[in-house]
Amino acid sequence: MGDNMFGYVRIYKPELKFKEYELYKGIYCSLCKQLGKSYGIFSRFILNYDFTLLSALLLATKTEETEFIKSHCTFCPVKKCLTCKSQDSALEFAAAISIITVYQKIRDDFEDGNFIDKLKSVFLYPYFKAKYKKASMRYPQISEDISNQLLMQKETENSNTSSIDLAADASAKSLGFIISSQFDKSAKEVAYRFGYCLGRFIYLCDALDDLEKDKKNGNYNVILNNNHNISFNEIRNNYAYLLEVTADELAKAYELINFHRYKSLLDNIIYYGLDEAIAKVTRKEEYNCEKSV
Amino acid sequence: MKNPYDVLGIPSSASMEQVKNAYRNLAAKYQSDDFAGGPLSKHAAKKMDELNEAYDQIVFSREGNNADYNSYNSYQNNYSQYSSDFSDIRTKINSGKIDDAEIRLDGISPTQRNAEWYYLKGMINHRRGWFEEAKKNFTVACQMDPSNNEYRNAFNSVNNHTSGGYRTRQRANNTRNKSDGVCNICSTLLCADCCCECLGGDLIPCC
Numbered sequence: 001m002g003d004n005m006f007g008y009v010r011i012y013k014p015e016l017k018f019k020e021y022e023l024y025k026g027i028y029c030s031l032c033k034q035l036g037k038s039y040g041i042f043s044r045f046i047l048n049y050d051f052t053l054l055s056a057l058l059l060a061t062k063t064e065e066t067e068f069i070k071s072h073c074t075f076c077p078v079k080k081c082l083t084c085k086s087q088d089s090a091l092e093f094a095a096a097i098s099i100i101t102v103y104q105k106i107r108d109d110f111e112d113g114n115f116i117d118k119l120k121s122v123f124l125y126p127y128f129k130a131k132y133k134k135a136s137m138r139y140p141q142i143s144e145d146i147s148n149q150l151l152m153q154k155e156t157e158n159s160n161t162s163s164i165d166l167a168a169d170a171s172a173k174s175l176g177f178i179i180s181s182q183f184d185k186s187a188k189e190v191a192y193r194f195g196y197c198l199g200r201f202i203y204l205c206d207a208l209d210d211l212e213k214d215k216k217n218g219n220y221n222v223i224l225n226n227n228h229n230i231s232f233n234e235i236r237n238n239y240a241y242l243l244e245v246t247a248d249e250l251a252k253a254y255e256l257i258n259f260h261r262y263k264s265l266l267d268n269i270i271y272y273g274l275d276e277a278i279a280k281v282t283r284k285e286e287y288n289c290e291k292s293v
Numbered sequence: 294m295k296n297p298y299d300v301l302g303i304p305s306s307a308s309m310e311q312v313k314n315a316y317r318n319l320a321a322k323y324q325s326d327d328f329a330g331g332p333l334s335k336h337a338a339k340k341m342d343e344l345n346e347a348y349d350q351i352v353f354s355r356e357g358n359n360a361d362y363n364s365y366n367s368y369q370n371n372y373s374q375y376s377s378d379f380s381d382i383r384t385k386i387n388s389g390k391i392d393d394a395e396i397r398l399d400g401i402s403p404t405q406r407n408a409e410w411y412y413l414k415g416m417i418n419h420r421r422g423w424f425e426e427a428k429k430n431f432t433v434a435c436q437m438d439p440s441n442n443e444y445r446n447a448f449n450s451v452n453n454h455t456s457g458g459y460r461t462r463q464r465a466n467n468t469r470n471k472s473d474g475v476c477n478i479c480s481t482l483l484c485a486d487c488c489c490e491c492l493g494g495d496l497i498p499c500c
Contacts (some may be wrong), residue, residue, distance in 0.1 A: 165423035172422055189389070196422045245424050245451055248459040255463070271464045 007050035008205045008281070009198070011265070012272030020265040026068045026082035027059065028052045031098075033083050034091040036074065039099055039131045044074070050202065051098045053269060058090035058182055060262040066090075090182070096135040097178055100143055103132035104150055114217060142181050149174040157220040164242070167222035168203040175199030190256045197250035201274070204243055208236055208281045233284075240282040247274040297347035309355065313396055316348050320400030345381075345397070352393060379409050386413065391420050408438035415447060427451050 011024050031052055035043045059066050066084055073079040084091060106124050109117040136143035153170035161167055172195075179195030180188045207223045211232045214221035227235050254270050298305045301315040323344065328337035385394035395417050401410060415430030431448040438444060482497065489496040 164425045165418070169423070193422070200422060241452070242425065244458055245428075249422070249424065251460045251463060271460055274460070 007048045007053070008202055008209075008277040009053050009269060010049045010273050010276065011268055012276050015272045016268050017264070020268060022082065023068075023262065023265055024052070024056070026084075027056050029071070029073070029081035030068070030084040030088070030091055031055045031094055032074075033071075034088070034095045035098065038092060038095050039134065041074075042127060043095075043099060043131060046098055046102045048098075051094055051101075054097065054179070055091055055094040056262060056266060056269075057179070058094060059088070060259045060266060061183070061257065062090055063260065065261070093139065093182060096139050097142070099128070099131050099135040100139075100146055103128045103135075104146065108150075142178060145177040145181075146174055149177070160220065160225065162222065162225040164204075164222050164226070167207075168200045171203040172196045172199035175202070187257065190253050194250060194253035194257060197246055197253060201243065201246045201250060201277075204239075204246060205277055205281045208239055208243070209284070211235060236282040236284060240278060243278045243282070247278065250274070295343070295347070297350040300343055300347035301351070312348070312351055316344065316396060317400060319344050321402070324400070324402035324405070348396075379413055382413055386416050386420065389420075391417055408434045408441065408444060411437065412441075412444045412447060415451075419447075419451065424451050 011021070013021065016024075028047070028049075032044050032047050035047065066088060068082040068084060071081055071083040073081050106121045106128050109121040110125050113121065149170045152173075156166055156170060175198050176192040176196035179198070180192035183191040207221055210219075210221060211224060213219070215224060223235060223239060227238075251270055251274075254266070259266065298307070301312065301319065303311055303315045307315070320341065323337045323341040328334045382394050382397050385391075385397065394413070398410065398413055398417065411430045411434035415427045415434060418424075418427040418430060428448075428451040431444060431451060434444040435441070435448050483500065486496040486500050
């Protein structure tokens with residue numbers, strides 16, 4: 001995961017209606033609440049936009065309607081938030097996946113990270129290991145799939161491959177399995193394709209985002225493996241098309257999924273949010289300058 | 294008909310991985326340059342057909358009643374067409390049998406890999422989500438056969454140039470659909486008002 005621990009795939013506010021924004025926040029807050037309920041108060045800190053998107057997607061494809069009610073934020077009692085009325089299987093699943101994913105990252109840092117990473121993770125490791133056990137007992141199959149893909153990822157990185165497709169494959173497959181596991185047979189293939197492309201998109205964003213950091217720390221970066229003696233900006237420009245192609249294939253799969261609700265919110269993420277992510281990652285210097293103004 | 298496991302030279306208890314390896318080794322042997330053009334080439338080709346048939350039989354018997362897999366029926370009817378042409382590989386790709394299609398495709402000797410071979414390799418990679426490899430494959434296919442539209446279209450789909458990508462077009466469609474209603478009403482009324490005024494009347498007094 002890059003510097004962007006909140007996730008790359010977000011809403012694009014300028015094109016979002018207020019009611020869609022309220023809905024998005026409601027899903028975000030509901031996931032927060034679910035994390036706290038299932039995995040304890042400290043688990044709520046791992047909340048991010050990628051997992052919120054996962055929740056939104058799953059809630060949108062359920063046949064039963066989800067009711068949101070007004071509630072209060074645990075961290076900021078003055079702030080009101082909309083949360084899910086009752087226990088929801090989609091949110092439970094998203095919460096479990098959040099825990100599993102974060103635990104794997106912490107364990108990775110703990111085992112292979114540099115000194116600072118190890119230091120950070122040593123406090124978190126015992127806490128999240130216990131939560132991980134709970135989450136993986138609830139969803140053993142997907143937990144195993146994710147672990148297997150992580151092993152594949154490590155193997156691929158150790159081989160120092162220059163194949164971009166191979167490098168992204170494990171993360172892509174991981175998300176493919178995660179999302180398709182929540183769909184029945186008729187929709188599984190499309191859901192898998194959607195998840196695969198999304199996982200690939202996120203992996204590539206990460207790789208492009210972390211060029212400086214990975215070069216400095218000597219970390220594996222498949223984009224760096226393919227480009228020597230060329231500036232980071234130029235690399236980012238050259239590889240924008242990679243993200244574009246992946247995002248397009250993602251959108252094609254997206255259009256074939258049956259959504260019962262929240263389509264306009266999801267449309268915003270797919271048709272504007274992804275572009276925003278691409279712009280952020282590939283025109284980094286430009287983007288940061290504009291932002292500070 | 295020969296026992297397919299005998300054709301591949303493996304026991305019937307062999308794992309799928311062993312089946313695939315056996316296929317690869319024999320395919321490389323039957324299609325090697327040693328046979329090409331010589332008096333034995335026809336026989337080597339026949340051995341290759343036999344090999345393909347045996348492999349398909351084993352796959353069908355193991356993965357059997359998968360609704361997507363139609364190739365067993367077609368092989369029964371089209372045995373005579375069952376040679377190194379690419380149509381059966383295309384069928385496999387279309388029915389989602391990517392791994393099988395790839396095994397078959399990779400079994401074709403390097404000297405026989407033409408534009409269509411690279412196109413089909415690209416299709417397999419594209420299905421798998423390996424868009425970068427697909428792009429390389431389609432590029433070679435187009436170079437080998439520049440006039441082929443099928444290959445050109447495939448190349449364009451992984452290059453995202455010209456007409457903009459899928460998302461750009463969808464976005465344009467969405468915005469057009471959203472604004473249609475209101476814009477149409479207003480512009481129609483304005484036109485009607487203008488026409489009315491030209492004829493001496495006034496539909497909308499304040500315009």
